[in-house]
Amino acid sequence: MLLKNGLVLYxxxxxxxxxxxxxxxxxxxxxxxxxxxxxxxxxxCSHSLIIPxxxxxxxxxxxxxxxxxxxxxxxxxxxxxxxxPNERKLGRRDIYWGALLGLIEMARSGTVTFVDMYFHxxxxxxxxxxxGLRGFLGYGMIDLDDEGRRKAEIRxxxxxxxxxxxxxxxxxNFILAPHAPYxxxxxxxxxxxxxxxxxxSLVTIHLSETKGEVESIRKKYGKNPTEILLEAGLLxxxxxxxxxxxxxxxxxxxxxxxxxxxxxxxASNMKLGSGVIRLRxxxxxxxxxxxxxxxxxxxxxxxxxxxxRLASLLQKVYSLDPSIVKSREIFRMATLNxxxxxxxxxxxxxxxxxxxxAIIDIRKPHILPLNDPISSLVFSAKSGDVDTLIVNGEIIIxxxxxxxxxxxxxxxxxxxxL
Amino acid sequence: MLLKNGLVLYxxxxxxxxxxxxxxxxxxxxxxxxxxxxxxxxxxCSHSLIIPxxxxxxxxxxxxxxxxxxxxxxxxxxxxxxxxPNERKLGRRDIYWGALLGLIEMARSGTVTFVDMYFHxxxxxxxxxxxGLRGFLGYGMIDLDDEGRRKAEIRxxxxxxxxxxxxxxxxxNFILAPHAPYxxxxxxxxxxxxxxxxxxSLVTIHLSETKGEVESIRKKYGKNPTEILLEAGLLxxxxxxxxxxxxxxxxxxxxxxxxxxxxxxxASNMKLGSGVIRLRxxxxxxxxxxxxxxxxxxxxxxxxxxxxRLASLLQKVYSLDPSIVKSREIFRMATLNxxxxxxxxxxxxxxxxxxxxAIIDIRKPHILPLNDPISSLVFSAKSGDVDTLIVNGEIIIxxxxxxxxxxxxxxxxxxxxL
Numbered sequence: 001m002l003l004k005n006g007l008v009l010y011x012x013x014x015x016x017x018x019x020x021x022x023x024x025x026x027x028x029x030x031x032x033x034x035x036x037x038x039x040x041x042x043x044x045c046s047h048s049l050i051i052p053x054x055x056x057x058x059x060x061x062x063x064x065x066x067x068x069x070x071x072x073x074x075x076x077x078x079x080x081x082x083x084x085p086n087e088r089k090l091g092r093r094d095i096y097w098g099a100l101l102g103l104i105e106m107a108r109s110g111t112v113t114f115v116d117m118y119f120h121x122x123x124x125x126x127x128x129x130x131x132g133l134r135g136f137l138g139y140g141m142i143d144l145d146d147e148g149r150r151k152a153e154i155r156x157x158x159x160x161x162x163x164x165x166x167x168x169x170x171x172x173n174f175i176l177a178p179h180a181p182y183x184x185x186x187x188x189x190x191x192x193x194x195x196x197x198x199x200x201s202l203v204t205i206h207l208s209e210t211k212g213e214v215e216s217i218r219k220k221y222g223k224n225p226t227e228i229l230l231e232a233g234l235l236x237x238x239x240x241x242x243x244x245x246x247x248x249x250x251x252x253x254x255x256x257x258x259x260x261x262x263x264x265x266x267a268s269n270m271k272l273g274s275g276v277i278r279l280r281x282x283x284x285x286x287x288x289x290x291x292x293x294x295x296x297x298x299x300x301x302x303x304x305x306x307x308x309r310l311a312s313l314l315q316k317v318y319s320l321d322p323s324i325v326k327s328r329e330i331f332r333m334a335t336l337n338x339x340x341x342x343x344x345x346x347x348x349x350x351x352x353x354x355x356x357x358a359i360i361d362i363r364k365p366h367i368l369p370l371n372d373p374i375s376s377l378v379f380s381a382k383s384g385d386v387d388t389l390i391v392n393g394e395i396i397i398x399x400x401x402x403x404x405x406x407x408x409x410x411x412x413x414x415x416x417x418l
Numbered sequence: 419m420l421l422k423n424g425l426v427l428y429x430x431x432x433x434x435x436x437x438x439x440x441x442x443x444x445x446x447x448x449x450x451x452x453x454x455x456x457x458x459x460x461x462x463c464s465h466s467l468i469i470p471x472x473x474x475x476x477x478x479x480x481x482x483x484x485x486x487x488x489x490x491x492x493x494x495x496x497x498x499x500x501x502x503p504n505e506r507k508l509g510r511r512d513i514y515w516g517a518l519l520g521l522i523e524m525a526r527s528g529t530v531t532f533v534d535m536y537f538h539x540x541x542x543x544x545x546x547x548x549x550g551l552r553g554f555l556g557y558g559m560i561d562l563d564d565e566g567r568r569k570a571e572i573r574x575x576x577x578x579x580x581x582x583x584x585x586x587x588x589x590x591n592f593i594l595a596p597h598a599p600y601x602x603x604x605x606x607x608x609x610x611x612x613x614x615x616x617x618x619s620l621v622t623i624h625l626s627e628t629k630g631e632v633e634s635i636r637k638k639y640g641k642n643p644t645e646i647l648l649e650a651g652l653l654x655x656x657x658x659x660x661x662x663x664x665x666x667x668x669x670x671x672x673x674x675x676x677x678x679x680x681x682x683x684x685a686s687n688m689k690l691g692s693g694v695i696r697l698r699x700x701x702x703x704x705x706x707x708x709x710x711x712x713x714x715x716x717x718x719x720x721x722x723x724x725x726x727r728l729a730s731l732l733q734k735v736y737s738l739d740p741s742i743v744k745s746r747e748i749f750r751m752a753t754l755n756x757x758x759x760x761x762x763x764x765x766x767x768x769x770x771x772x773x774x775x776a777i778i779d780i781r782k783p784h785i786l787p788l789n790d791p792i793s794s795l796v797f798s799a800k801s802g803d804v805d806t807l808i809v810n811g812e813i814i815i816x817x818x819x820x821x822x823x824x825x826x827x828x829x830x831x832x833x834x835x836l
Contacts, residue, residue: 105783211738310731313689
């Protein structure tokens with residue numbers, strides 16, 4: 001496949017060059033001018049930016065089902081009155097359709113890879129293969145210090161891992177997903193740490209999302225949440241912690257030393273009134289910070305363009321310092337840092353990297369003039385601007401049309417209720 | 419014109435009803451089921467929300483020319499190193515093309531009416547008539563306490579008013595636009611107040627955007643900026659103040675008593691690190707709060723959907739209270755409150771109101787399921803979802819295609835630089 005004559009954001013420094021991009025199999029094999037390789041598929045990119053696709057480092061894709069169901073209410077009411085009672089009603093088929101809708105939304109907004117934590121994850125795996133995105137899928141374990149429940153959660157996790165191994169797919173990856181230090185016992189977290197080591201599996205967990213949750217951990221253990229993860233043996237470079245809003249200096253330093261990734265979720269932190277992450281401190285301490293949308297119930301979209309914009313704007317206003325974070329740092333969080341967390345040879349446009357690419361049509365009134373391409377991507381571009389999406393060398397969307405899944409059928413399913 | 423079988427957000431309380439909307443001339447004359455009026459134009463709205471179009475209560479539309487030019491830098495550097503030197507280079511033709519691009523962007527994001535302050539406003543007026551939006555256009559006066567400059571600014575303002583009167587257009591309206599209390603002398607502000615009274619003209623001004631600016635006014639006058647407006651005779655219900663970030667309790671109470679409108683610009687306040695408006699206090703004090711994008715150099719778009727989302731998210735995170743502001747309050751700010759400020763019989767879908775309408779296609783993965791239409795509009799919808807736009811009873815965009823202006827020609831103009 002040949003992407004012809006595009007404006008390429010090349011390499012880790014995002015040099016803007018006019019070039020062709022040649023893809024063979026799942027990889028980018030050449031970037032340069034005037035490539036003539038007799039490719040089967042040639043995509044004209046004369047009016048397009050060719051950029052690395054986004055990595056959504058934290059989401060619960062089927063929660064699109066609950067979009068708009070619990071608005072403008074405090075977190076505990078949000079959970080207890082709306083989210084949990086509605087989640088209890090969700091069956092396998094609901095999860096399947098929800099995941100399909102969520103993945104279609106993610107693809108349309110330029111996301112190539114996502115980290116997902118929910119239940120009935122076999123259904124999310126099916127949707128992932130149908131749409132053709134790269135998923136890191138985890139069954140969300142919650143044992144609430146109950147041994148019976150812990151055993152059941154462990155069985156579910158083992159069962160789902162078996163399911164993923166049998167799929168033998170390039171796209172569907174297994175990840176361990178204990179829910180949080182306040183919903184999982186130390187025994188549960190220790191079991192996860194051991195399996196991560198045995199299986200070589202990545203781990204994702206919620207950490208330090210709200211002030212109240214941090215206080216309750218301190219009350220229970222006399223320690224900060226990050227120290228609990230350390231004690232459980234989880235604090236290493238296979239771990240992705242979501243949120244990290246209320247981290248102390250000591251915790252940030254610990255996360256940095258141990259190579260842990262923080263998946264920052266600005267929209268969710270804002271909508272639920274959780275708080276403002278100390279982004280500058282994290283980046284300056286050398287922590288790998290990625291970006292995630294969280295679930296649509298607290299966002300209400302799965303759109304990494306909006307997430308980049310928010311991540312930047314929130315830091316600027318909270319510090320009253322517009323220079324506190326640069327657009328290219330934000331763009332890197334949404335792409336390369338996510339790929340690094342997942343140990344993917346991806347996240348930049350460069351020879352040898354996985355062909356995980358979004359092609360953005362710049363002939364849009366809200367993008368022009370293109371004075372600064374990175375700022376255009378972070379502050380101006382939006383999901384409708386993704387014309388073509390390539391994941392693992394396969395075309396998912398071409399000229400705005402899905403090539404893998406019947407989008408209209410999925411849309412019609414959700415129109416039925418009106 | 420008949421809008422057939424839509425999901426109508428009806429009246430001030432946004433009751434969701436399945437209905438037809440009949441338009442004659444510039445007005446909505448009937449809303450109900452099964453209307454058969456033998457209309458010339460019938461638009462099928464079975465899969466669409468019919469909503470009042472947005473009022474962008476504060477912008478500088480030609481600043482799209484500077485989009486992305488001054489990124490991630492402090493305000494004074496932003497102004498002195500990037501904005502002012504570049505503005506000096508802008509000629510009449512630049513302003514014309516910039517305004518065209520800006521208005522096209524506004525129309526695509528559902529905006530029907532906007533308040534604009536800049537220079538070479540005759541060109542903005544031309545663009546406004548070409549695109550077919552409703553503009554309240556003001557020449558931005560800055561005299562910096564210099565009498566010669568004041569006289570020149572007064573002449574410019576009078577000249578532009580004459581120009582607007584001669585146009586005799588339903589769409590182009592004159593507004594007085596002194597820049598700010600820190601850039602205009604008291605004499606200049608007093609002149610504006612007198613003309614506003616003589617001419618019956620509305621007035622718009624920047625007020626209390628940054629902490630530094632408030633401090634410099636206190637140092638110069640020993641008063642708060644709002645008290646300066648009071649002293650000048652400007653504080654009445656013909657005034658729209660942009661920003662209002664650093665208002666004291668006393669100032670808020672004064673604005674409320676005098677019926678002044680505040681045009682809140684969250685994206686700009688965030689991007690420039692200006693601060694967080696006290697929205698709850700303003701609304702609870704009965705101040706009419708509208709919503710604006712400000713210019714694209716500090717946003718970087720002119721998109722009222724993004725502005726609504728930000729306005730809500732910013733309050734929630736800053737107060738750590740997700741219930742502090744409701745979606746319907748935000749939606750009202752973006753529509754009815756703006757119309758009220760401009761004394762327009764518009765801003766809601768109801769019999770007798772001006773036909774200023776956006777039609778939103780809900781067959782989109784990021785909008786469905788439509789659990790809560792107002793929350794869908796505030797948190798999920800985006801500019802690409804506006805299928806059809808009607809201003810003053812005229813169709814501006816139909817099924818995604820501009821009916822009034824050659825969008826492609828404008829886009830091509832700005833692609834030329836690549």
